[in-house]
Amino acid sequence: MNVRAHIEAVHTEVCRRNPGEAEFHQAATEVLDSLTPALERHPEYAETGILERLCEPERQLMFRVPWVDDQGKVRVNRGFRVEFNSALGPYKGGLRFHPSVNLGIVKFLGFEQIFKNALTGMAIGGGKGGSDFDPKGRSDGEVMRFCQSFMTELHRHLGEHTDVPAGDIGVGGREIGYLFGQYKRITNRYESGVLTGKPVGWGGSHARTEATGYGAVYFAQEMLTTRGYGFEGRRVVVSGSGNVAVYAAEKVHALGGRVVACSDSSGYLVDEDGIDLELLKDIKEVRRARISAYAEAKPTARFSARGTVYDVPCEVALPSATQNELGREDAVALVKNGVLAIAEGANMPCTPEAVEVFREAGVLFGPGKAANAGGVATSALEMQQNASRDSWSFEETESRLAAVMRGVHTQCRTTAEAYGGNADDYVLGANVAGFLRVADAMTAQGVI
Ligand code: NDP
Numbered sequence: 001m002n003v004r005a006h007i008e009a010v011h012t013e014v015c016r017r018n019p020g021e022a023e024f025h026q027a028a029t030e031v032l033d034s035l036t037p038a039l040e041r042h043p044e045y046a047e048t049g050i051l052e053r054l055c056e057p058e059r060q061l062m063f064r065v066p067w068v069d070d071q072g073k074v075r076v077n078r079g080f081r082v083e084f085n086s087a088l089g090p091y092k093g094g095l096r097f098h099p100s101v102n103l104g105i106v107k108f109l110g111f112e113q114i115f116k117n118a119l120t121g122m123a124i125g126g127g128k129g130g131s132d133f134d135p136k137g138r139s140d141g142e143v144m145r146f147c148q149s150f151m152t153e154l155h156r157h158l159g160e161h162t163d164v165p166a167g168d169i170g171v172g173g174r175e176i177g178y179l180f181g182q183y184k185r186i187t188n189r190y191e192s193g194v195l196t197g198k199p200v201g202w203g204g205s206h207a208r209t210e211a212t213g214y215g216a217v218y219f220a221q222e223m224l225t226t227r228g229y230g231f232e233g234r235r236v237v238v239s240g241s242g243n244v245a246v247y248a249a250e251k252v253h254a255l256g257g258r259v260v261a262c263s264d265s266s267g268y269l270v271d272e273d274g275i276d277l278e279l280l281k282d283i284k285e286v287r288r289a290r291i292s293a294y295a296e297a298k299p300t301a302r303f304s305a306r307g308t309v310y311d312v313p314c315e316v317a318l319p320s321a322t323q324n325e326l327g328r329e330d331a332v333a334l335v336k337n338g339v340l341a342i343a344e345g346a347n348m349p350c351t352p353e354a355v356e357v358f359r360e361a362g363v364l365f366g367p368g369k370a371a372n373a374g375g376v377a378t379s380a381l382e383m384q385q386n387a388s389r390d391s392w393s394f395e396e397t398e399s400r401l402a403a404v405m406r407g408v409h410t411q412c413r414t415t416a417e418a419y420g421g422n423a424d425d426y427v428l429g430a431n432v433a434g435f436l437r438v439a440d441a442m443t444a445q446g447v448i
Contacts, residue, residue: 001043001046001047003036003039003040003043003046004036006039006046006051007032007033007035007036007039007051010032010051010052010055011028011029011032013052013055014028014032014055017056018104018107020104021103021104021107021108022104023104023105023107023108023323023324023348024104024105024107024108024111026108026324026348026352027108027111027112027348028055028111029352030348030352030427030431031111031115031431031435032051034427034428034431034432034435035051035431035432035435037419037420037428037432038419038432038435038436039051041419042436042439044443045439045443048443048447049447050439050442050443053442053447054085054114054435054438054439054442055111057082057083057084057085057107057110058083058084058085058086058091059082059083059157060080060081060082060083060103060107061079061080061081061082061083061129061154061157062078062079062080062103063078063079063080063153063154064076064077064078064079064153065077065078065079065131065133065146065149065150065153066149067142067145067146067148067149068145069138069142070139070141070142075146077131077132077133077146077150078131078132079129079130079131079150079153079154080101080102080103080106080129080130080131081106081127081128081129081154081157081163081165082103082106082107082110082127082128082129083110083125083127083157083163084107084110084111084113084114084125084126084127084128085114085125085126085127085438085442086125087125087438087441087442087445088117088118088122088123088124088125088437088438088441089117089122089123089124089125090124090125090159090160090161090162090163090164091125091126091127091162091163091164092113092117092124092125092126092127092163092164092166092376092379092380093109093110093113093117093126093127093128093129093165093166093168093376094109094128094129094130094165094166094167094168094171094197094375095128095129095130095131095165095166095167095168095171095175095179096109096128096129096130096131096168096169096170096171097130097131097133097134097135097169097170097171097175098130098132098134098169098170099132099133099134100132101130101131101132102132105130105323106128106129106130107128108323108347108348109128109168109347110126110127110128111126112126112347112348112368112369113126113127113128113376114126114434114438115369115430115431115434115435115438116368116369116370116372116373116376116434117373117376118433118434118435118437118438119369119370119373119408119411119412119430119433119434119437120373120376120377120380120404120407120408121404121407121437122377122380122404123380124164124376124379124380124383127163127165128168129154129165130168130170130171131146131150133146133150133170134170135170135175136170136288140174143174143175143178144178147175147178147179147182148178148181148182150179151178151179151182151183151186152182152186155182155183155186155187158183158194158195159191159194160191160192160193160194160383160386160387164193164194164195164196164379164383165179165195165196166195166196166197166375166376166379167197167243169242169322171197172197172243172285173197173198173199173204173209176195176196176197176198176199177198177199179195180194180195180198183195192386193382193383193386193387196208196379196382196383197209197379197382198382200391203382203386204382205378205379205381205382205385205391205392205397206391206392206393206394206397206398207378207394207397207398207401208375208378208379208381208382208397209243209247210247210250210251210398211247211374211375211377211378211379211401212243212244212247212248212345212372212374212375213243213244213245213246213247213248213249213250213251213320213345214247214248214250214251214374214398214401215371215372215373215374215375215377215378215401215404215405216244216248216318216320216343216344216345216366216371216372216374217231217248217251217252217255217318217343218251218374218401218402218405218406219343219366219370219371219374219405219408219409220316220318220341220343220366220371221255222405222406222409223341223343223364223366223409223426224316224340224341224364226364226413226423226424227340227364229340230255230256231252231255231256231257231316232255232256232257233256233257233258234252234256234257234258234314234315234316234340235257235258235260235313235314235315235316236249236252236257236258236259236260236314236315236316236317236318237259237260237261237262237309237310237312237314237316237317237318238252238259238261238262238275238309238317238318238319238320238345239262239263239268239309239310239317239318239319239320239321239325239326239346239349240262240263240264240319240320240321240322240345240346241262241263241264241269241280241284241291242264242284242320242321244320244345244346244372244375245262245318245320245321245345246277246280246281246284246285248318248320248345249262249275249277249280250277252316252318253274253277257316258274259274259275260272260274260275260312260314261275261309261312261314262275262280262291262309263291263308263309263321264284264290264291264321265321266290266291266292266305267291267292267303267304267305267306268291268303268304268307268308268309268312269291269292269294269295269301269302269303269304270301270302270304270312271294271298271300271301271302272300273300273301276294276298279294279297279298280294283297291303292305308330310326310330310331310333310334311333313337313338314334314337314339315338315339315340315341316339316340316341316342316343317334317339317341317342318342318343318344318345319342319344319345319346319349319350320344320345320346320349321346321349322346322349323346323347323348323349324348324349324350324351325346325349326349326350326351326354327351327353327354328351328353328354328356328357330354331350331353331354331355331357331358332357334363335357335358335361335363339363340363340364341363341364341365341366342358342363342364342365342366343366343371344366344367344368344371344372345368345371345372346368346372347368347369347372348368349368350365355367355427362424364424364426365426365427366412366426367426367427367430369430369431369434370408370409370412370426370429370430373404373405373408374401374404374405377401377404377405378397378400378401381397381400381401408430411429411433412426412429412430412433413426413429414429415428415429415430415432415433415436416428416429416432417429419432
């Protein structure tokens with residue numbers, strides 16, 4: 001078997017069969033490009049069509065979501081759920097509400113999720129969903145009616161042993177509450193484990209809100225430790241100012257680093273004193289306002305609507321906003337300014353060209369499927385607590401999260417070393433380690 005030709009053929013077929021889905025092609029290319037050494041050692045995976053099956057979702061759902069706005073006007077959005085792979089457990093992955101959401105984006109996210117979830121070592125398969133609904137500027141009542149309509153269709157596909165969504169961009173505790181309420185009403189079941197990211201008071205896990213951001217920082221810390229560095233005294237830039245970004249910044253500060261800049265879709269903010277997270281949380285989580293409000297409240301800070309947050313010199317960068325937000329030029333600027341490490345809090349925020357710049361410069365680079373796995377890992381901990389009707393303390397949950405992130409980091413390095421000879425190649429390590437776990441399970445379960 002010519003492994004390279006096989007991978008190339010699968011890649012060509014993925015692009016042919018899924019026209020116009022640029023982000024899905026990008027995510028599939030990144031994984032497939034890494035798998036040559038794994039398939040050379042395990043040709044049986046090529047012979048049993050594992051790659052072809054991995055690249056084709058088990059099930060893809062698209063549905064109409066009609067709802068009525070505050071003016072009484074009927075609105076129609078599109079809902080998605082891609083149930084990609086259940087070899088390791090129920091489909092698990094968040095819901096994204098953002099106007100840019102389309103099938104290709106949901107498939108890229110679902111595909112990434114398969115390998116990420118495998119890396120955590122937990123019993124969760126990969127899936128993702130969402131809608132092109134934009135919650136920005138909508139009243140709580142409008143968001144509730146949208147969520148109720150969305151769940152009215154989606155509920156028939158969910159279940160704690162079947163498919164378990166969580167939050168993502170545009171879906172936080174408020175949306176999870178409305179979605180859960182409608183699921184409970186329709187099914188007449190208080191099935192706590194059907195959604196994760198619930199508030200702590202009624203079935204949520206401590207540390208789930210913080211988990212993705214905290215986990216990304218733990219991962220970055222592990223990467224820095226391999227070079228004898230830590231966060232103490234380091235300048236850090238975080239992109240975004242949502243769930244992942246805010247809690248990544250909080251953990252950086254706890255470890256003695258200083259987050260000097262963050263952003264949102266309207267621009268970026270620099271505060272040389274270190275971002276005041278109470279103020280930022282109030283603006284983004286309570287007032288749901290733009291990041292420029294921070295500079296209005298704190299005159300020593302500077303807001304810029306032009307340029308990018310990556311122009312701000314830093315030693316660690318944590319891109320935590322959205323896909324393809326950090327391009328080649330941003331990577332060149334970061335390297336020129338002396339960046340030591342990048343850990344992706346978001347999914348695929350760095351373009352392939354940017355990753356190449358980091359690789360050539362010898363900068364430590366932690367891909368999202370490893371670095372941001374703490375969120376889904378803690379979701380799996382939430383499912384465990386729901387199944388046993390238990391609730392663990394913040395400290396206990398956080399220490400389990402930290403252990404998972406150390407485990408993901410170690411797996412990346414040992415797999416990269418074993419399959420490529422360079423332990424610093426986290427992209428290779430994450431892709432191969434995730435792939436092997438899923439491929440083993442798929443093989444054992446037969447051709448399905
Ligand atoms: P949120 O909706 O809480 O925050 C998203 C943030 O990114 C907002 O500040 C938003 O700004 C900003 N943003 C969105 N698009 C752009 C853009 N084009 N340019 C600059 N900023 C932008 O989402 P999350 O924090 O939950 O998710 C962020 C990323 O992390 C996503 O890639 C998500 O898939 C990934 N992720 C999230 C997990 C989680 O547990 N939440 C788990 C693993 C990965 P604005 O307010 O202006 O829209």
